[in-house]
Amino acid sequence: MTTVDEKPKRLISGPGMLLVWFYGVMVVGAVSRSAFQIATEFDRAPLAYTLSAVAGVVYGFITYSLVRGGETARRAAQVCCAAELAGVLIVGTWTVLEPSAFPDATVWSKYGMGYVFIPVLLPLSALYWLRRNRADGTGNGGEGDGDEVTP
Amino acid sequence: MLDALTLVTGVAALLLAAWCGWAAYRDQPTKDWHFIGMAVVSLLAVVQLVIGIVQLARGEKPEQGTTIFVAYLLGAFACVPAAGFMSLAERTRWGSVTVAAGGVVLAVLEVRLYDIWGG
Numbered sequence: 694m695t696t697v698d699e700k701p702k703r704l705i706s707g708p709g710m711l712l713v714w715f716y717g718v719m720v721v722g723a724v725s726r727s728a729f730q731i732a733t734e735f736d737r738a739p740l741a742y743t744l745s746a747v748a749g750v751v752y753g754f755i756t757y758s759l760v761r762g763g764e765t766a767r768r769a770a771q772v773c774c775a776a777e778l779a780g781v782l783i784v785g786t787w788t789v790l791e792p793s794a795f796p797d798a799t800v801w802s803k804y805g806m807g808y809v810f811i812p813v814l815l816p817l818s819a820l821y822w823l824r825r826n827r828a829d830g831t832g833n834g835g836e837g838d839g840d841e842v843t844p
Numbered sequence: 845m846l847d848a849l850t851l852v853t854g855v856a857a858l859l860l861a862a863w864c865g866w867a868a869y870r871d872q873p874t875k876d877w878h879f880i881g882m883a884v885v886s887l888l889a890v891v892q893l894v895i896g897i898v899q900l901a902r903g904e905k906p907e908q909g910t911t912i913f914v915a916y917l918l919g920a921f922a923c924v925p926a927a928g929f930m931s932l933a934e935r936t937r938w939g940s941v942t943v944a945a946g947g948v949v950l951a952v953l954e955v956r957l958y959d960i961w962g963g
Contacts (some may be wrong), residue, residue, distance in 0.1 A: 710934040714927060714942045718949055725915055733911075809952075 701763030704770070704826060709759060712819055715811060716756040722808070723749030723800045730797070738797040744784060745799045748812075751777050755819065764828045771823045778816035781805060785813070846895055847958070853888040853920070854954035860885050860924070861947025864931075868940035874931040882928045882943065885950065889921045892957075907962025916960060920953045 705713050727745035735742055751773055758770035785804035788795050798807055805812030860881050864874060874882075896917045900906075906913035927946025931939030 706934065707936060707938045708941075710930055710938050711942050711945060714930055714945055717926070721919060725919075729911060729915070 701761060701766065702826070702828070704759045704762045704767060704823070708818075708822055709826075712815070712822060713756060713759050715815055716752055716759065716819075719800070719808075719811065719815065720749060720752045720756055723752055726800070738795060741795045741797045741799045741802075744780075744801065748777070748780065748800045751780070767823055767826060767828075771820065774816040774819045774823065778813075778820070781813045781816065846892075849888070849892055849895065850954050850958050850961075853885070853892055854951045856885045856888055857924070857947045857950035857954065859947075861944045861951070864940045864944040864947065868937040868944060871937045873935045873937065873939050874928075874943055878931075878940070878943065879928060882924050885947070886921075886924050886928075889924065889950070893917045893921045906960050908960040913957070913960050916953055916957050920950055920957065923950045923953060 703709070723745055727742050727749055730738075730742045731746060755770050755773045755777070758766040758773070781801045781804060784799060784801040788799075788802040795802060800808065801812055804810060860878075863881060864878055867874065867878065896913065900910060900914070924943070924946050927943045927949075931943045933939070934942065
């Protein structure tokens, strides 16, 4: 990680704020759920609970990146969103094909059906949002040199 | 738990969501009146939290476990205020959308609370 002098570009203006809200909700949901389940009944479905915990960590990192802002954080968030999307699709397909591997549901089971499909919709909208905010893109920011004053 | 209160809180949360959704549709940020609405919904959540704890203290047990019940009570309590603060930081229609989403999330939490208590 290089030290960056530029003022971080805001990633949470406009629709970004809504993304942070949903990611925050998912962090609380996934982390508290997996913490409770791992603490009390880990042996019942180790794979499912571990996956929920991983999902929670990924959500946490994305939330932090969005709030932090800046190009490095934007790239990191983009990578994580892609990983998240891959996770949802893989785990979703896995739970559909072989339900026996998961005695209990994860956040990502059946593409996040238990969470109104937010887990699969969230990375898609986040990736779209992050792409629009590329430093060299046509998004509403400027160049990566931080020409805006963050309040 | 007090089913009526759960129902009222859930409905109030949905009303708040609709109201803020309307503000977002008209391209407006959240205004004082919205914050009063958020305060009312938050107050309901606080009352729910207190009643829930009192009922636990009296020795009643939620069907799906005390820890989960308390976690959801706390989540329901924090939900709308958190969205409200975020809408303070985002003075555009997107702040209103965030509060609307907060209302919907709270309504979902109320349904879960009802289940967890074993309604």
